[in-house]
Amino acid sequence: MKLTQLESVDQITHLLLSGSMDVAGVREIEMDFSRLASGKQPLVLDFSGVTFIASLGMRMLLSAAKKLDNEGHKIVLHSVPPLVETALHTAGLSTVLPIVKNEPDAFHLLLAQK
């Protein structure tokens, strides 16, 4: 799995995740993800390249959401493939991990909350 830091806009961290967020995938990125999703800035995650997610990946996202919440910031996911989105909804995570259609919608949502 790959984690890429995209250009930060308006003090919002923007990360691109790609690959399968399975046991191996989470192990590959979790340290970098934890460092970049430190909670100090709102976080936008581009999920367009994520092909799979199960509870291990969800735990990693939830941990980031908790850190952000403690600092008064939010997290938003965008461009989430349908099967991944369904899994997140089923796990009841869509309330703490809001999902929007695309990148402009994600930034719009976070800037509106600032």
Added chain:
Amino acid sequence: MANYHIFRIKNTFTELELLCSEISEITENSNFSDQLVFALNVCLEEMLTNIIKYAYDDHAMHEIEVRLEITDQVITLTIIDDGHRFNPLETAAPDVSSDIINRPLGGIGIYLTCKMANKVSYTRKNDKNIFKILLTPHVVIL
């Protein structure tokens, strides 16, 4: 005609990763729908992670058997372990309500598996847990 695949792995995450990669080769060369492959991968990862993390009361190596029976677009996944008795179907469903940020994410793996499978069953035989999962193209939630 059914195709059978039997895998035996040790109770480590490294072995789980290798197993997932071997099974991916089978699914990539099949005509399964994306939904079916996604559901199979969720069930495999969730149930085996659970066994590796919680099934054993010692630190010894154990063998976990994973059987795949494939008939057309129907997959029967059977997972057999010699851990302590654990019926996943008796675990309480997690509260997937909005306050998840303030509570642990316990039980989500089993919950996801049961949601994605068409049928799940558990038996305990010869001191082994046998968990069987039926997946069809009409995966329940996908």
